[in-house]
Amino acid sequence: MMTFTGLVKSGGVFVVKGKDGSEKQLISFTAVDALGNTFSCQMWPDDQQHAQLLQLIGSLRRQRIQFEIAGYTVRLRKFQDGRTAPQINFIVTNVTQPDPTQAALASGLFFSGTVKTGNVFDLNTKNGPSKLISLTAIDELGNAWPCQMWPDDPQHAQLVPVIASARRQSVGFEVVSYALRMRQFQDGRPDQPQVNFTVSRVSLPGLNVQVA
DSSP, rough: OOOEEEEEEEEEEEEEEOOSSSSEEEEEEEEEOOOOOOEEEEEEEEEETTTHHHHHHHGOEEEEEEEEEEEEEEEEEEOTSSSSEEEEEEEEEEOOOOOSSOOOOEEEEEEEEEEEEEEEEEEETTTEEEEEEEEEEEEOOOOOEEEEEESTTHHHHHHHTTTGGGGEEEEEEEEEEEEEEEEOOSSSOOOOEEEEEEEEEEEEEETOOOOO
């Protein structure tokens, strides 16, 4: 499960036309965490909370919010001026507002699930050879989260020797940023938009990796 706690930056409702000519009301809002990362979020009419949030979203600016991410889509967006750029949208559910009288919870994007694959790749940096940790995590809905940890993370040295053994292990981590890019394939396939999540504070209980 991927869960978010933070603030609503802006939000509204948009009418989206389907291929069959039907119209749907799409709830769209941008959430921001304590590190300044922004998350473009959507809720579609098939969510059981849609009717309730439809009435509230316009008044949630600068309000604390929590939600779960049910899925995400990465696509190549075309702008009116002809530019194209990768874009990610997060499909959210179970949206709540924390009690304002209670102490604020830690702001950020937090994951709990299972490691599908993990590996280490050699890097050539300006400070010499190093290692990039790469792992794919799976949540309970089957969403795949491609993750990376870079050498500047204080936990990096601890994870390098164990990440290849983490397959099928329970994992928890915090997302500290994400990057969108166009991935180039060597087999001639067309370039595809791709997201990578940079993670920190990784916990792998089965391998005795705990967050301090």
